Amino acid sequence: MRRPTWLVRESVGTSSRSGAGRGVGARLGGALVRAAPWGFLLAVYLRTLAPTVTSEDSGELLTAAFTFGVPHPPGFPLYCIVVGSLMRLLPGCSPAWVGNLSSALFAFLSVLVVFATLRTLDVRRSIATGVALSLGLGQTFWSQAVVTEVYTLNAAILASAIYAAVRAVRAVRAVRAEPTSNADRSGRWFLVFALCVGLGLANHYPLMMLALPGLVLFLYAGDSGPPPGQGRRSLLRQPKLLLLSVGAILAPLLLYAYLPLAASRHPAIQWGEPTSFDAFWAHVSRRAYRNLELTDDVPWRDKLAFLLDFGRLWMNEQAPWIFGLGVLFGLRSVLRQRDRIGLLIAGILAFNPLLLLLVLQFRHEAEHIMRVNEYYLPAYVVTALLIGLGFEWAHRRFLEGRAARAWRTRSRLLEVAWIVALPLGPLLRHFHANDRSQDYLAYDFNRAILASLEPNALYFPSGDYAAFPALYLQAVEGLRPDVLLGSVTGELSPEARDYLAALEASESRRAASDPSASSTGDVPRGADGRGRAPATDPATIQRILIEVGPRPVFFAAKSDVRWNAVLEPRGLVYRAWTPASDRRTHQPPPPVREADILRNARPGFDALAVDDLGRSIRADVLRMQGEQQWLQGDVHAALASFRAAERWLETSKEGLNNLGSTLAEYRVYDEAIRLFRRAAALSPDYLTPRRNLAVLEQEMRSKTPSAWNNYGSALAEAGRFEEARRAFERAIAVDPTYALPHKNLALLLRTKLNDAEAAEWHQRAYERLLREASP
DSSP: OOOOGGGSOOOTTSOSSOSTTSOHHHHHHHHHHHHHHHHHHHHHHHHHOOSSOOTTTHHHHHHHHHHTOBOSTTOOHHHHHHHHHHHHHSTTSOHHHHHHHHHHHHHHHHHHHHHHHHHHTTOOHHHHHHHHHHHHTSHHHHHHHSSSOSHHHHHHHHHHHHHHHHHHHHHHHHHHHOTTSOSHHHHHHHHHHHHHHHHHHHHHHHHHHHHHHHHHHHHHHHHOSSOOSTTOOOGGGOHHHHHHHHHHHHHHHGGGGHHHHHHHTOOSOBTTOTTSHHHHHHHHTTGGGHHHHTSOOOOHHHHHHHHHHHHHHHHHSSOHHHHHHHHHHHHHHHHHHTOTHHHHHHHHHHHHHHHHHHHOOOOSOHHHHTTSGGGGHHHHHHHHHHHHHHHHHHIIIIIHHHHHHSOHHHHHHHHHHHHHHHHHHHHHHHHHHHOOTTOOHHHHHHHHHHHHSOTTOEEEOOSHHHHHHHHHHHHTTOOOTTOEEOBSSSSBOHHHHHHHHHHHHHHHHHHHHOGGGOTTSSOOOOTTSSSOOOOOSHHHHHHIIIIIOSSOEEESOGGGOOSOOEEEEETTEEEEEOTTOOOTTSOOOOOOOHHHHOTTOOTTOOGGGGOHHHHHHHHHHHHHHHHHHHHTTOHHHHHHHHHHHHHTTTTOHHHHHHHHHHHHHTTOHHHHHHHHHHHHHHOTTOOHHHHHHHHHHHHHHTOOHHHHHHHHHHHHHTTOHHHHHHHHHHHHHHOTTOOHHHHHHHHHHHHTSOOHHHHHHHHHHHHHHHHHHOO
16 A cells, blocks of 8 residues: 655655755855745734734733633633733733734744644645645634634644644554654654643633544544554553543643632632632533523524535635635545545544534524634634645646756746745735724723723623723723722622622611611611621612712613613713702713724724624714714714614624614604614514514504604704604694694695695694684
8 A cells, every 4th residue: 555645754845955065144044034934924913913902802811811810711721821921021011912912922833833734744845834824814813813812822722732643643654664663752742632632621622622523533543553563552552651641631621720729819800700619610611601502492504504604714714716726636635645634634624613513502693603703713724734735736746747847946936936825815815804903992992981980980881892891901001990890790890799788788777777768668687687688689789889879880881770770871881870869960971972982993994894892882982972962952963873883783683772772762763663673683582672662662652742743853853854754644643633743744845845735735734723722
């Protein structure tokens, strides 16, 4: 049987001239030439790197790394330790920039390891370089390399595991081919593989588990076969080696002890507070996400749609021509050579999307599609191997013989062509989408919010794009330390709980001494008989915080308010007041100007078009700007701002529903109904807009004619004349004896709609009703 070509290293695509006689300058020049492509990739990453905190999980991970805290499940202990240490090694740099830089360095390391793997598989240097660079410039891969996230660290670990697995199997087969070779080398690489698996599990184990079945299948198949000679045994049949490998996998898992140790220090973020064993296990096992991932009954058509999305993303990750030709040639190469590397590639490509869709039970909705993109990184890594093998086969099959017959310069140009042509397509295709160098959106948005809050405010942010950057700005950059963040992880923060407990104790003492002063009447006793039991109901908690507490309370979203507080727009957030409070003595809210927040939204810069949370920030700014314009009486400008906000919410059912609720509050009923219907259409399981729609339609059916008349006047003032006409007609339908809508409709028909006959009819109806109403 012919030996697979990747088992024995060949000097492909290189000169036969030895380098021993070359001078130091020549060797140095050659090294610089070989390093130039990698310097170029690193320069691209640095050029497109986000300068500060972004949306997504950036603020949370930055704070957790800087303070050695506990981020969301499963905790990412390896990431927090590595990035937190890097921040301390670069004390003069912004922690946010260092966090973003760490993602770029991990991505860069991943690319280098993929290059090394391709070289191990006997792919010539030029093709291996071009394919590795094209992987680093892929759409999703590049997007994770310029912001703070955990995925590029896992990509580097996975690439290292693949490299170690290939080297281990290659060493085993070399021993079978030549029994006198060093058999210990295969065992060492197998231990390196096991250590990489453990490190991956210590960082983001769900992502590592998606690739592990394919790796194990490759190792088992690559290590199988007839017993080797000279008494040497298979890797998987050596108990000592297996025991050491298990230890190499389990040793990095000890890093999870970081979680309770970090939480015991009470850092700025300690998600889940994993100080007890139950809380620790709940955090590591991602128990809080089970209602999102394991309980929904998702139809198979949704899973099939996700698979089709994976296929689309897979084909467009680099560039269509690279994918098409590379995969076609790669399949030809793998099938022709009959080697085991095809099992590795096929295994990860199959298990990655299939296992993901078995675990993540999401309906196929616009906002869910982008939640899983980063989980396909293992498939993209092995696809680079397939493409590299494919272009190597094509080069040997179609180009190598012709180049050998040509002069040496042409051969050199061919090598350069591979290095330039392969990454050029992804670079041009994905540069604008991944250029985050001017992404100050989350930074400016949250700085503006914190700056607008009153001294010693209690602030409840809403959504990752508001909660996490605000946490970073306060805990890391020291902005507004007087502000108390009420919630970051979805529950009351420890500081807010302490504040609430003090308020409850104060209210209990006051109520016990003077029952008439208590706003809740009787004072139920707790287990110790000394006061009210701790409040757990959100409405009760908010009542105490707003009514009893001295801190002014602010909310980022009206939907988070459970008590019947009065909400006043204050810049980009809402100030909560008790229903009986007098707000006229307070200062006017700070102005909301879109240009102040969206300084990076320049023409031609559309990097945030692929970021759901960036779109939410833009929509929030425009919605709050519209509310302020409405309260100032500029109805036309307000409606224009609301429509601009809607354009950024095309895929957000919650955003469309909340915008519809805002318009319903301002009696823009037709627009509110349309938005509720759009939100409901995005998800068959989303009941909130359906409930809002039913309530609003019922309210409109029983609405007084004066409300319809006022609504029509507002629409006419905003230039929406046909809608104003329908509103006036509804007022007349509710009460035919109501004269004023006839007058308004007559004026509208005469001056704006050019219907003189209908205007005359309504004018006569108005005059007739006035005569009948006069004594």
